[in-house]
Amino acid sequence: MNENTLHPGFAPSVVAIVGNQRPDSRTLKLASGIADGLASQLGDTPAVVIDLVNLPLQNGYFSPELNELVRTAQVVIAASPTVMGSYSGLLKLFLDGLPEAALLGKTGIPLMIARQARHALAADVHLRPALLELGATCSTPSLVALESELASLGADGLVIAWLERSGTWLSGIPA
Amino acid sequence: MPDLTSILAGAANRLPPGAAILGWRDEDGGSVTATAGSFTVLSADPPLIAVGVRSSPDVRILDGIGAFTVEFHEGASGHFECVVENVVSAADHDLLIGRVLAVDLPEQPERRPLLFNRSDSSRLVGHLPSQVPLVEPSARSRLAVRQEVPPEPLATIAVIGGGASGTLTAVQLLRRSAPGLRVVLIERSGKFGPGVAYGTEEEQHSLNVPVGQMIALPDRPYDFLEWVRREAPDTQPQEYLARSTFGRYLVDLLERTIGEADGIFFERLTGEAVAVEPGEAGAPVTVRLKDGTEVEADRVVLALGNGRPSPVPGLDPGLVESDRYVADPWGDEALEPALADESVLLIGTGLTMVDVAISLGGAGGPEIQAVSRHGLLPRAHVDTMPVRGRPVALPDDRCSLTELTSRLLTEIAVAGARGEDWRIAFDSLRPITNDLWSALDPRDRKRFVTDLGRIWGVHRHRMAPRVALRLERLKVNRRLRVRAASIERAALDGDRIAVELAMSNADVGERLVVDRVINCTGPTWDPRRSDQDLVRDLLSRGTIRPDGLGIGFDVDRDGALIDSEADASDRLFAIGPLRNGVLLETTAVPEIGQQAELLADLLLAGLVRVLGSSRELSAA
Numbered sequence: 001m002n003e004n005t006l007h008p009g010f011a012p013s014v015v016a017i018v019g020n021q022r023p024d025s026r027t028l029k030l031a032s033g034i035a036d037g038l039a040s041q042l043g044d045t046p047a048v049v050i051d052l053v054n055l056p057l058q059n060g061y062f063s064p065e066l067n068e069l070v071r072t073a074q075v076v077i078a079a080s081p082t083v084m085g086s087y088s089g090l091l092k093l094f095l096d097g098l099p100e101a102a103l104l105g106k107t108g109i110p111l112m113i114a115r116q117a118r119h120a121l122a123a124d125v126h127l128r129p130a131l132l133e134l135g136a137t138c139s140t141p142s143l144v145a146l147e148s149e150l151a152s153l154g155a156d157g158l159v160i161a162w163l164e165r166s167g168t169w170l171s172g173i174p175a
Numbered sequence: 176m177p178d179l180t181s182i183l184a185g186a187a188n189r190l191p192p193g194a195a196i197l198g199w200r201d202e203d204g205g206s207v208t209a210t211a212g213s214f215t216v217l218s219a220d221p222p223l224i225a226v227g228v229r230s231s232p233d234v235r236i237l238d239g240i241g242a243f244t245v246e247f248h249e250g251a252s253g254h255f256e257c258v259v260e261n262v263v264s265a266a267d268h269d270l271l272i273g274r275v276l277a278v279d280l281p282e283q284p285e286r287r288p289l290l291f292n293r294s295d296s297s298r299l300v301g302h303l304p305s306q307v308p309l310v311e312p313s314a315r316s317r318l319a320v321r322q323e324v325p326p327e328p329l330a331t332i333a334v335i336g337g338g339a340s341g342t343l344t345a346v347q348l349l350r351r352s353a354p355g356l357r358v359v360l361i362e363r364s365g366k367f368g369p370g371v372a373y374g375t376e377e378e379q380h381s382l383n384v385p386v387g388q389m390i391a392l393p394d395r396p397y398d399f400l401e402w403v404r405r406e407a408p409d410t411q412p413q414e415y416l417a418r419s420t421f422g423r424y425l426v427d428l429l430e431r432t433i434g435e436a437d438g439i440f441f442e443r444l445t446g447e448a449v450a451v452e453p454g455e456a457g458a459p460v461t462v463r464l465k466d467g468t469e470v471e472a473d474r475v476v477l478a479l480g481n482g483r484p485s486p487v488p489g490l491d492p493g494l495v496e497s498d499r500y501v502a503d504p505w506g507d508e509a510l511e512p513a514l515a516d517e518s519v520l521l522i523g524t525g526l527t528m529v530d531v532a533i534s535l536g537g538a539g540g541p542e543i544q545a546v547s548r549h550g551l552l553p554r555a556h557v558d559t560m561p562v563r564g565r566p567v568a569l570p571d572d573r574c575s576l577t578e579l580t581s582r583l584l585t586e587i588a589v590a591g592a593r594g595e596d597w598r599i600a601f602d603s604l605r606p607i608t609n610d611l612w613s614a615l616d617p618r619d620r621k622r623f624v625t626d627l628g629r630i631w632g633v634h635r636h637r638m639a640p641r642v643a644l645r646l647e648r649l650k651v652n653r654r655l656r657v658r659a660a661s662i663e664r665a666a667l668d669g670d671r672i673a674v675e676l677a678m679s680n681a682d683v684g685e686r687l688v689v690d691r692v693i694n695c696t697g698p699t700w701d702p703r704r705s706d707q708d709l710v711r712d713l714l715s716r717g718t719i720r721p722d723g724l725g726i727g728f729d730v731d732r733d734g735a736l737i738d739s740e741a742d743a744s745d746r747l748f749a750i751g752p753l754r755n756g757v758l759l760e761t762t763a764v765p766e767i768g769q770q771a772e773l774l775a776d777l778l779l780a781g782l783v784r785v786l787g788s789s790r791e792l793s794a795a
Contacts (some may be wrong), residue, residue: 001566012584032575032577032578035577040618040622043626044621045622045626046576046580046626046627047577047581048577048581048582048585049577049578049579050585051585055585055589055592063589063591064592065587065588065589066590067588069588149381169630
């Protein structure tokens with residue numbers, strides 16, 4: 001084992017990757033909430049949330065050590081705001097840096113904030129295929145936070161609403 | 176030989192407000208120098224200097240390293256050898272306050288002092304903390320106002336347990352109390368000071384913290400280093416010494432403090448406390464010893480040290496009852512018989528196992544198998560000075576277990592990509608661990624203990640480098656085998672022991688035949704599982720209750736015992752590992768030293784009407 005890395009014993013079951021250009025974003029809040037909720041339904045290991053904003057790049061990509069965190073996960077949540085009608089370039093950069101079939105056998109969950117109703121399908125049209133391309137199984141509905149829902153429920157309220165439905169999806173997640 | 180105070184006063188007279196060159200070793204052992212634009216002698220007693228340096232990551236790293244020199248004369252002589260006392264951030268500069276350990280003054284006072292000059296400074300080579308003989312530290316500060324010593328004690332504090340936590344509590348009471356206090360230190364072994372942890376005679380049993388960070392007295396952080404340097408002047412702050420050295424230091428510290436504590440009545444009492452009777456409110460507490468002795472005290476501190484390991488599931492009762500099973504490797508000569516064995520099984524792979532494997536791993540010792548669910552060994556310290564970075568997380572409103580693990584793991588991944596050490600990110604949390612821990616909600620604390628405790632432990636509680644090396648040698652020579660497995664069943668089989676293992680990573684079992692099974696799962700403090708008469712007595716009276724996680728005694732922020740009615744006691748307190756469920760870090764000397772200081776102040780404040788105010792400690 002490399003002296004400069006952690007023991008492989010830490011294996012988060014749920015990892016969320018957040019690609020929002022702003023720190024402390026609502027995307028981060030939603031992703032952390034749902035990741036934490038799913039993780040506690042799956043066991044005791046806390047989820048790990050990788051907030052990509054401000055993480056340094058190496059040869060144009062994120063640190064390969066971050067990929068290690070994804071490798072052990074059962075569930076990978078890819079979270080982004082809508083940017084130019086699609087998901088963010090920041091998230092794309094992370095996904096591009098993953099090895100081929102990095103998400104094989106894992107459940108991928110797209111999560112996006114849609115400013116306008118016409119962006120509600122961006123998660124299904126753009127983000128879901130990217131996760132499928134990496135080998136993920138996307139057996140749950142995409143999590144789309146409409147601006148109107150965020151305004152009425154708040155981020156916490158929306159997470160709770162999602163988690164109330166999550167029992168059904170979790171039954172589809174391979175152990 | 177003039178003392179340090181007068182040398183320093185003389186030096187201050189010769190110094191214009193001028194420049195200085197700082198020198199220290201970085202974490203890779205390379206030399207680093209920095210120019211200080213201002214330099215002044217801050218205080219002669221205690222000997223403190225201050226230098227102003229431009230803020231840089233180097234200075235923050237220096238804060239963690241501890242030792243540096245200040246060169247104030249041109250040429251390679253004339254310098255102070257210092258340890259960092261404090262770093263104060265002042266706009267774009269940091270004010271570095273150093274405690275002077277040694278002074279090297281040039282022979283000719285006419286030699287030109289260093290004045291700030293950019294072009295000149297480049298050719299100067301800073302001194303490195305080195306072999307400069309240590310000047311005898313100034314004598315401990317005396318009472319500011321000598322009070323009359325009463326003929327009889329005015330109040331009594333009993334400390335149960337004379338190991339590290341009990342001894343440090345007694346030391347702080349002796350240092351801080353006004354005359355008239357009686358301190359009774361009760362220890363069943365009759366050895367006052369080292370306790371089990373630092374009583375090991377084995378030279379191979381190393382401290383897991385470098386000498387510069389073994390801070391027993393928070394107001395004198397380098398007391399241990401200075402004490403070691405009296406015998407071994409070359410000792411560096413980053414060295415790992417034998418645990419017995421710290422044990423001897425504790426004995427000496429207690430002796431010294433008793434000698435200096437005028438007007439305090441100090442008693443050592445050898446015997447096992449078996450009951451504590453709180454009695455009516457306002458009346459004294461009675462501590463009863465096994466031999467019938469009774470001590471009446473106004474306050475009682477439980478300093479019971481580490482608990483015994485928990486029982487291991489899967490062991491046949493016949494084996495557990497036999498002498499082939501060692502329930503507690505720290506018991507007196509518990510490991511003696513195993514030295515003659517052919518093979519032994521150690522249950523647990525943490526620091527306790529490491530100590531036991533090293534004790535048994537000498538020439539002619541048994542073949543050692545070690546198992547735990549994860550099969551993870553503690554990580555090793557790196558053989559350089561420790562570095563402290565900016566904390567990766569703070570105990571704010573976002574402090575959840577998910578947030579903390581995410582921040583820590585992301586930071587470590589990024590550090591790894593930069594070729595930096597994960598230990599820096601990990602250790603950045605050390606000073607605030609207990610704050611983070613108390614900011615977590617109870618559900619997160621429980622999740623941490625069930626799931627992350629082990630993985631946290633192996634990274635956080637590391638082995639000294641030479642211990643790691645020895646362990647590696649045992650593994651390479653096939654004397655030690657470590658596996659991830661749990662014990663399905665272990666029972667006596669003829670004159671040996673048959674063990675069935677369930678491997679953690681595979682759906683298969685394995686059979687072993689060994690001569691002895693040793694419980695190395697490490698200390699715990701669930702009072703319900705204790706076999707100590709005293710703990711049973713306290714539990715049956717409802718004086719104590721387990722904490723929410725069942726790994727220690729329930730206490731409040733000050734260490735006051737919380738009883739079965741959820742009320743915090745005003746007379747009974749706990750220190751050290753007993754506080755384990757309420758604090759995450761409470762077993763290492765720096766934390767216990769801090770607790771002892773705070774607890775002593777709290778106890779003395781409670782007795783102020785009887786004793787008068789505490790003595791001033793001018794060596795702040």
